[in-house]
Amino acid sequence: MLGTLIRFLVVLLVSLAFWVLANLVLGTQEPWDSPYYLRFYLLALGLCATFGYFFEERPMLWAVIVVFAQLPVMGLSTGRLIAPLMVIGILLLMIQSLPAILIAIAASIARKRQPRI
8 A cells, every 4th residue: 555655655755756857848838838848748648558557456547647647737837736727628638638547557568477586
């Protein structure tokens, strides 16, 4: 239980830092407003694969955390934690979570099938 909590905190903190960095580099309040957002989304998918590989239990959870960490970062950068279009944003994040979940699961399966030395 404690191990899962520590993993949760690691994934959450790394994900928040990742999206804060994305906001700073992209120069927008909401990362998906930038034409270069796809590059950061692909890096986020790589982050999902990394967490799925090293934290092989609950890969779906890690992927959802990585993608949804955009929400509080955007809320803080815009100064509006509750915005009129938040429901649409949450739906978009749910859709973006699907490939992230698949990639994290694939990385977890690859780790489990790898021979232990």
